[in-house]
Amino acid sequence: MTRSVFDWLVMRYFPKRRCIDQVLQCRTFSAIPNEADAMASRIQSLQSAYEMSLPANQPYIVRLDGVAFRNYTAGLLKPFDARLTHAMLLTTRDLLAKCSARTAFCQSDEISLVFAGEPMTKNIVYAGRVQKIVSVMAGWAAARFNLHISEMDWEQAEAEAEVGTAVKARVASSSAVFDARVFSAPTDMMAADGIIIVDIYDFSNLLETCL
Structure with missing residues (x-):
């Protein structure tokens, strides 16, 4: 390997690690894989510090919510x-088909998925990794919702009193985003309570909207 290629690799991968003159004291290319392994280990430790996993033998709920859906x-x-409403229901159906949830509850721009407890953490979806569960579920919900809402009949939008070109453009932009959170419940009854309380609050919001 020529010196110029070596210099480029050092500048490309270690621009802030240390003085370039010190790095170039390593005359062989073998130092780069060693440095890369050490760097990967350090980054992995930083990532692991924020990793959490759901406990085994407990039901858990994934709750998805449309981000800034008022706008x-x-x-x-x-x-x-x-x-x-139809797009949200289709999205809920797709999420049920995608994962191993036992049931789902959909109201307004919220979706709750209920999962049964597993005897071993590795049997939980994505091995119970909290960050993995919420990121994948939120991304999947957004992808499916944007697809389904775009397939609705918007041709009459121009003629509808409250729906116009701005709404059609917003739907066509596929810009709907969801966030997600996941939590476990000590018992099946508490998991059921997690859905019941959502229903109560949503019904209260419904009354405020309609009255």
Whole structure:
């Protein structure tokens, strides 16, 4: 390997690690894999510090929520737009088919997925890794929702009193985003309570919207 290629590799991969003159004292290319391994180990330790896993033998709930959907749904028919409702239900169906959830609850722009407890953590979806579960579920929900909402009938939007070109453009942009959180419940009854309380709050919000 020529010196110029070696210099480029050092500058490319270790620009801030240490003085370039000190790095170039290593005359062989073998130092780079060693440095890369050490760097990978350090980065892995930083990542691991924030890793959490769900406990085994406990049911758990993944709750997804549309991000800034008050703005996203501005201009849709009030108090309900059947196209939005249908897209959310289809998204919920897709999530149930994708993962091993026992049931799901969908209301407004929220989806709750209920999973049974597993005897071993490795049997939980994504081995119970919290960051993995919430990131993948949120991404999957957004992808499926944007697909389904775009397939709704928006041709009459121009003629509808509260729906116009801005709504059609927003739907076409596939810009809907979801966040997700996951938590375990000590018992099946508490997992059920996690859904019941959502239903209570959503019903209260429904009354405020309609009255």
